[in-house]
Amino acid sequence: MSMYEIDSAYVRKCQKRLQEWGAPLSGWYCDYIYDVADEEEDADHIELFTCELCDCAQVRFVHVMSHDEYFEPVAVGCICAGIMEGDILAARERERLMKNRAKRKRSFPHRQWSKNWYGNYQLTYQGRKVFINNKCSNRYSVCVDGKTAWSYKGKPLDNFVSAAYAAFELADPIERIRP
Ligand SMILES: [Zn+2]
Numbered sequence: 001m002s003m004y005e006i007d008s009a010y011v012r013k014c015q016k017r018l019q020e021w022g023a024p025l026s027g028w029y030c031d032y033i034y035d036v037a038d039e040e041e042d043a044d045h046i047e048l049f050t051c052e053l054c055d056c057a058q059v060r061f062v063h064v065m066s067h068d069e070y071f072e073p074v075a076v077g078c079i080c081a082g083i084m085e086g087d088i089l090a091a092r093e094r095e096r097l098m099k100n101r102a103k104r105k106r107s108f109p110h111r112q113w114s115k116n117w118y119g120n121y122q123l124t125y126q127g128r129k130v131f132i133n134n135k136c137s138n139r140y141s142v143c144v145d146g147k148t149a150w151s152y153k154g155k156p157l158d159n160f161v162s163a164a165y166a167a168f169e170l171a172d173p174i175e176r177i178r179p
Contacts, residue, residue: 006079006088014053014083023070028084031066031073032174033094035102053080061098063091104172109164121160125171132163144170 015025037046037060049059053076063081066073074084078095082088113121113132121132131143140163141150150157152166 006083010054010079011083014080017053018084023074024067026084026086027069028065028067028074028081030081030085030091030094031064033061033063033098034174035098036060036062038102038105049075049077051075051077051080053084056080061095063094098174101172101174105165105168108168108172109161128171130167130171132160132167134160134163140166142167142170 018025036049049062050057051059052074056077059077062075064073064075065084078091082091111123113123115121119134123130128145133141138158140157142163147170149166152162157163157166
């Protein structure tokens with residue numbers, strides 16, 4: 001364990017709560033991580049998440065932790081994730097990769113897209129051909145490496161920006177930075 005940087009009172013508080021839940025103190029792993037505001041340009045309007053373990057209300061990157069002997073996942077911030085998995089450096093690295101991805105995602109719609117004769121947009125991103133097809137004014141679909149999407153977060157692609165985000169999810173998936 002590399003807990004050297006963390007206040008031991010904080011660690012004890014987290015472990016006490018796990019005990020109260022009847023949950024294991026170690027052996028947790030990160031199932032997935034998500035950004036509560038991955039396309040939010042305006043930092044003042046982000047609704048942050050409250051860590052389920054320490055009640056810190058300032059969590060932007062949520063680490064969803066699972067344990068083979070516990071009945072439900074626990075969604076926490078970076079430090080609590082590090083405590084639960086016994087590796088704060090791994091949790092920090094995961095969060096760093098997510099932050100970098102969030103920056104790439106925010107800038108993705110603003111990249112140099114070229115427009116072809118049919119009115120479709122394209123670019124090459126990390127060696128992949130990314131296409132945004134605009135069939136009629138407010139109908140978009142996207143295609144990356146033969147994978148196609150017509151929606152983003154459950155909504156039809158009715159504008160360029162949401163189409164670009166849908167394309168980004170195919171071109172730069174979170175799975176690639178999973179533990
Ligand atoms: Zn926490």
